[in-house]
Amino acid sequence: MKRRILITGSSGMLGVDLSRELKKDSEVIGMDLVDSSQLTVDRFFKGDVTDEKSVAAVFKEVKPGIVIHAAAMTDVDGCETDKDKAYKINAAVAANVAKACARTDSVLIYISTDFVFDGKNKEPYREGDKPNPLSVYGDSKLKGEEAVIKNLKKYFILRTGWLYCANGKNFVDTILAKAKTEKILKVVDDQVGSPTYTKDLAKAMRVLIDKISSQLTVDSSQDCGIYHVSNSGSVSWFEYAREILRLAGSGAKIIPISSGELNRPARRPAMSVLDNSKFIKFTGYEIRNWKDALKEYIFERKGK
16 A cells, blocks of 8 residues: 655645655645646645645545645745744644644654754754754744644654755756846855755655655654755855856856845855754665756756
8 A cells, every 4th residue: 555645835846856756656645825736646635734724624634644744935035024924834834734743643744944043053053953043934944843843743854955946946047047148147155055956855755754654653753853954065155156157058257245245134044054964874865965966957957
């Protein structure tokens, strides 16, 4: 019998790649505001995750073994200007999903972010490091983490960051588009992180799910908890943009600027690299370096 997996935000950046990856050997059910009928989900429920009754109804009908809560408000500056919406989607909904999981005895995988940290670390962040978010986005996602921990025993919180893929707006495509219309590109060089290809993240999550499925007594197991998972290696946004242009064969000129020069509504952590060693130890799986993933993405993009 196939394992049954429900994905909230199934039409989003990560949700699409997750659906495709997990569909290989699982029954995948999607839930989102946007119709996912064109995706590789077995069943789709069009609904608003902020509607507690709708969420409860889907859970009651589907009775999923595993739930991946990928739905979120990820517009960092948008969260800063609309705090109520950010906390409703990123925190309150996480609590509702966790409660629904408790009722159906489902294992929850909650997608969180590197932005729960303030960026003052000199070394990659470990799961036990104290969060101190600088933005509403980071704080609302942290509140979501706390809601999951409070309401559920069987959970895995996955922190990641700097996501990109072909299924939504992302930094790679933005840089390539600007390189065609602007003579000089200005990119910040004082923020460092790990660019993460959602295809790679989806593969890592499949390995995690395989591990979970092989353990019949996840329950309140010591294996449950917070895990960091991203492509390995680190880079600044400026160096990242330069590598994007190099791989694409673009001759556009690029110059570094400070975060302060952008004057964005939300503050970003200067260093948000995550230490993946706990995830690697638990699953035996290590995601490849960000450079290799980016090279593949650019190559695939050229082929379209």
